[in-house]
Amino acid sequence: MSPDAGPAPRGAAAPAENGSPGPFVAVVGPSGAGKDSLLAIAAAALATDSTFFFPRRVVTRIALADAEDHDSLTPAAFAAAEAAGAFCLTWSAHGLSYGLPSEISKRLKAGETVVANVSRAVLPEAAARFSRLHVIEIVAPRHLLVERIAARGRETPAEIDLRLRRQATLDVPEGAEGVHRIHNDRAIDAAAAAFIAILRRVRRSLPHPMEG
Known part of the structure; x- marks a missing residue:
């Protein structure tokens, strides 16, 4: 596949390269790994490049200042929107419902690269729905996961332990174009630089092996 010809004008849909759809980049990992922080940094760094799209998730939880920037719906309103x-x-995870907007399908058809935080359990469905799938797994040692979740002040130590015990293993669907791993156990800037570099390589559709 040819390299990018450059970003489309701001606000315009990026043309599909050679008529092919853009890749869906599923960002996965345990609670406390830093997925939301990395996504926020990457979205800001790539804000002027309209070939990337970072959708806002819809969650049945009130938006909090120290959490991801998402849209909120009540469970009833979420069910109605889904229908x-x-x-x-x-x-669904941890007693909440999560959704990605249907706009994503149009963005991918236009050739854009869509980057979103999803549950590892939903990867098979993502692979079935999106023709091109990349997975970026964000990982960190357990003690850092515990510290980061505790710093949010929303869960007791017992609840944190239960949350981490419930974490699913990564089972990458057959047909995924790429699997990438980032160890977010040092300065966030280093992990963010690695994350953005992977996104740019995915955008160029350059194949490369699992990193880790």
């Missing part, structure tokens, strides 16, 4: 076809991908 109306507002989402292209939904899942």
Whole structure:
């Protein structure tokens, strides 16, 4: 596949390269790994490049200042939106419902690279729905996961332990174009630089082996 010809004008849909759809980049990892922080940094760094799209998730939880920037719906409103076809991908975790907007399908068809935080359990559905799938797994040692979750002040030590025990293993669907891993156990700037570099390589559709 040819390299990018440069970003499309701001606000315009990026043309599909050679008529092919853009890749869906699923960002996965345990709670406390730093997925939301890395996504926020990458979205800001790539804000002027309209070939990337970072969708806002819809969650049945009130938006909090120290959490991801997401849209909130009540459980009833979420169920109604899902029934109306507002989402292209939904899942449940930790007593909450999550959804990605149906707009993603149009973005991918236009050739854009869509980057989103999803549950590892929903990867098979993502692979079935999106023709091109890349997975970026963010990992960190357990003691750092515990510290980061505890710093949020929303869960007791027992609840944190239960959350981490419930974490699913990474089972990458057959047909995924790439699997990438980032160890976010040092300065966030280093992990962010690695994350953005992977996104740019995915955008160029350059194949490379698992990193870790």
